[in-house]
Amino acid sequence: MEKVKLGDVAKQAGVSPTTVSRVLNNRGYISEETKTKVRDAMDTLNYFPNEVARSLFGNKTNLVGLLFPNVTNPFYGEMVSELESILSSQGYKALICNTFNNEKKEEEYLRMLLANQVDGIIVGSRNRPCDIYQSTNLPIVAIDRFVSEKIPIIRSDNYTGACLASEYLHEANCRNIVHVTGSTTQEMEKGDMRLRGYIDTMLKLEREPQIFQVGFDEDDDYQRLKVDEFLNLNPDTDGVFAAGDTLAGIINTCAKRKSLDIEIVGYDGTSTFLNLCGGISTIHQPINEMASIAVETLLGAISGVYCEDNKEYVLPVTFIKRRY
Amino acid sequence: MEKVKLGDVAKQAGVSPTTVSRVLNNRGYISEETKTKVRDAMDTLNYFPNEVARSLFGNKTNLVGLLFPNVTNPFYGEMVSELESILSSQGYKALICNTFNNEKKEEEYLRMLLANQVDGIIVGSRNRPCDIYQSTNLPIVAIDRFVSEKIPIIRSDNYTGACLASEYLHEANCRNIVHVTGSTTQEMEKGDMRLRGYIDTMLKLEREPQIFQVGFDEDDDYQRLKVDEFLNLNPDTDGVFAAGDTLAGIINTCAKRKSLDIEIVGYDGTSTFLNLCGGISTIHQPINEMASIAVETLLGAISGVYCEDNKEYVLPVTFIKRRY
């Protein structure tokens, strides 16, 4: 049961390879007669073309690299799922890469993707971008992350989302509102619009911002430990704006175990979170729209559409209130 | 900034393409002198080999197809994440395919994967297997699903897991224990060991099994609706073994909204679930081990290791008790 190739079909149909190729691609003029002859041959031999050979010739693989921290995180999971679905509907295939926010891994993956001649990349890793991004002119778009001037960003309105969350907690009469975030370095803080939105809102309300940082690269158990520790030291906390839903869930569990009643607002609003975590409010990012725009922008770039420098697509978020 | 190819390196180094290829692959005898000459040329030109061309020649792509319902589901998300990580560490790349349990989609993806010359496939879709599986002899392994005699299965011990869950609910003094499952067809019920474990346990305890089926292909909102309806009709339900954690979460939310106190046990035990859903017990599947074995088995098959017919790897589960 050897692999059937174009030449075999040609022989079977009694024509030249070129003719078979023409039938395959619907190019040039071919008589209906030979067309059916070739099609029959294909059917009986159960032929399908070798995409690797086609890619080599055409310099086009229809392959897109998806570079994200980890599909285990529901936000990235849903994003990747949606991206793949859209890409697939457009005839593209998705290579998945879990970077775990590791610069080194990201770099390796990038090399791999380039070597495999992907037509484009969608990147959502959150580590410092590596140098390769500067030296390639492969079409790339980024999700909620700055990579380089040339690479357009698709993100939700983090600042407004944070304001909504903070205002809600204020209006819910929380007395000690804390923002729990993954950001840990100065550099990250600078670009962290969720943090900025929180701080600005608190200041506007003439309240003191209170930030608690858990490393977002740390594993869940470590985060749980840190949160636990924090709540022990600050048992009067009664309002939390968490920078992500997973963190919100962890905080919720810790609070419940201590019988603390804390009003929590998360960020992301994935369907997984909405299903699993009924009692927690959140800021919903429009993942589907973000994915749509990301793919559209990428495929545009692939087909040569010029994209201005520092382009950003900022999509609106919505507050989802839930208290069972 | 054209793409650098092997020939360019050869020219730069003043040697033949063959020599460059030899250096690249560490084959044959080459003097240290030319080796460094070639390496320098590669460096200055920033050369990396075109994997598509290599694949075409070598008839090996190092590509593996991952065919799963949807990475949005935390179980598949973590499974795919883990599979990709392991594959990547072994020099393989992962093509992700979300089938949404759609037979037609699965078939399209399969064709696509075959056309793209993947070296193997790991499949976790739950629909009826399509015919292609019979006609190919590409290495394939399945996660918790029968595809064909030739295709080994890796699964957790669904039967024992269901027994553990049911026994727990019994011992927790639940008076009305219901099993909520996605299975809807007779065919599915037959192979559904979680269902069987539940029924057998109930009978052993001389209790009446009570099954409630929500379509597992339906979207979340529909499931929520069905569960809601069920709880309206059966408000005395105080114990539920849910066939999956997502379902468990949905049931939990519905119950809380009705202020019903229901002891729930889910199935999967993903880290996402454990993070987001603090109060619900579950049966934990060893996803990492399953992924390990799946990849090991697949790579074995790829390198020609024979695998007996109807091979099954059944991994032990653990009960995780949680009530905040």
Place this chain on the structure above:
DNA sequence: ATGAAAGCGCTAACAC
């Protein structure tokens, strides 16, 4: 120890 030439499976000029 190195190079020339053929070929992986497919496509596109260019002929006829």
Place this chain on the structure above:
DNA sequence: GTGTTAGCGCTTTCAT
């Protein structure tokens, strides 16, 4: 309308 030929970028016999 259809076939002949060359070539995508790389690897590998087979010479030398």
